[in-house]
Amino acid sequence: MRLVLQLVARLLVVVMLCLGAATVWATIDAYRSVDRATEASAERVSQALRGLYWHELMLHGSRMREHLLPVPEWRTIETMKLISPGVCVRFEPATAFEKPLCGQDKGLGTSPPAWFASTAQTLLGRHAAVAKPISARATTFGTVSAAPDPDASIRLAWQHILDNIGVALLMAAAIAVLASLAIAHTLAPAQSIVAALKRMAHGEYRTSLPRFRSMEFAMIGQAVGDLGERLAKAMEERATLTRRLLEIRNDERRTLARELHDEFGQNLTAILAFANAIEATGTEAKDGAVAQDARMISKAALAIMACLRGTLNRLRHPLAEELGLEASLISLVDNWRSQHEARPMIQLDLKGDLADISGTVAATAYRVAQECLTNALRHTSAREILLRIERRSGSENALLIRVEDDGGGDAISIAKASGFGLTGIRERLAALGGTVSVARATRGLSIDATIPLAA
Structure with missing residues (x-):
């Protein structure tokens, strides 16, 4: 796996761990937020009722009255606005058949799966009711009791978790994309280094x-x-x-x-x-x-x-140093033909201008062709051998030598062989900056050698 992908994968693992921790924290915070909403609702309603009682006392003008006043009308829309959604409030002592005053819970939140409701109540416990006394002139008139609706509180907690998880997922995706781009940009020089190593190879x-x-x-x-x-x-x-x-x-x-x-x-x-x-x-x-x-x-x-x-x-010294490369190769093939009349047919294919190729390059080319022909004749049962010498100009500017036979053989084992023939060819070519390779041909083997003419 590429290094960039490994780093991105590790980053995603870290992001997922952080997302899991954030989810757990969001679950606990969402569940506890219902208790905070219940506390706040009880406080707001108690302050409102305390104000109503003070208003009644001031209206009657009797600050020394020791008996309780009738309960003011507190079940109004203004009081409803003070109650958080999913929280129910009642006043004690309550009148007969009086129901708690609850905040709006229609369409509140999303219905959670059953496993979430049972798991949350098991691990985090049930929500507790909150009681706030109503006092005025050192007299306690009653108590405001607020308790969350269990179903509504669970729906609120689940909706809060979904909202947080959605935001967290968007942040995780953004972090992964941006971090991947940053990592790829940071590791971009590695591609240049790898390319340089391949060129060196x-x-x-x-x-x-x-x-x-x-x-x-x-x-x-x-x-x-x-x-x-x-x-x-x-x-x-x-x-x-x-x-x-x-x-x-x-x-x-x-x-x-x-x-x-x-x-x-x-x-x-x-x-x-x-x-x-x-x-x-x-x-x-x-x-x-x-x-x-x-x-x-x-x-x-x-x-x-x-x-x-x-x-x-x-x-x-090979004839290439005396007669030239082309004439020496023709003489070499003619000698082999005359000495091995019953052996395979040898074809000589010359391409390009070989007239000005002389000296060490010509001698090396002659020796390579001579050694390859010798190996093909001695170690194979070939019926036909092709000796091709091609001069390539332009950007390549090299002399190509190919000896191909139809005698079969294993190219891999021959390429790995440590015999003196192929070793000598490699040494001669290496001295001129050339290369040699052994490959599988159609019905046999092909030995390709390249000699840079700049040498």
Whole structure:
């Protein structure tokens, strides 16, 4: 999962926990608000009745009266306005058949589910009635008693919770969206860093990164830049070392070829001459056995000389340095055709202008083609082999070499093999900044090599 999604998911978990805590708090507060409304209603009605009693006392002009006055008319619309919705108020002592005076509860709130009503009453308890005495001139005339209607109080509490939850959900959604945008904006430099690492994985070691405002990302970007610079220097040193090793190896090959030619070539020539002389002597002496042995020695010497000649051709500098890449490839394919008449058909496909390709690039291309053809002929049962050399100009400016056969084979195992042939190809191409890949072809394998001509 992407880092942005992980952070957003964690943020949503925190928001949901906060929302749950807010819901619990809203439930308790809504339930207790009914008690506060009951307290306030009782206080307002008691003050109103106290005022009515004082008015009656002042109206009769008797401040020393010790008997109680009749209860003033308090069940009016003005008193109804003082009672909170869902609260019922009565005056004690009440007259016969007098009902409590209740606030408006028609259409009040939303009917809650049964589980909420039972859970709230179980956990938070029932609402208590509130009593306020009515006194004037040190005389108590009665008591105002206020009690909430259980059904109305539950509906009010549920409606209050719904309102709070709605607002909380809107706030949670807004927080999630804004925080997601902020997190995405903050982590945007990570995409640039990942893209730079991918370019480094494909060989673009010196890659530039923008300056980041965040200190942490700036440090990471600096570390990535330093790593790329060190990798680039290491690859340059490796390429230089590889080129030097190839030069040393070529010198050793030339020395070995010279020694083989001088030593083995002369000795084989002498053996062939002696064998011919023995054969001639045996023929004159009519000694058939000696002549036959001499002919066998001559054949063995000729076979060894042919093998030595092929070895010397491979050890010496390729023809690409003398004849040019195109002529050397044509000669290479013709030699393979002449030596392997019964083996697969080899097709040579040349594209682009190869005339000015010379030196190390030409020699490397020749060696790569030679090694790939050798592997295809020795290790597969191919019936047809295609050798394609293509020069691409423009932005690519590279030489492409492809050897494709129809002999089957496992591309993955060959690509992971540590044989000297493919390893040597990789070393030669790495010295010039090139690449090689092994892939599955239609009926066999395909080896693709690329040599930058800028090298």
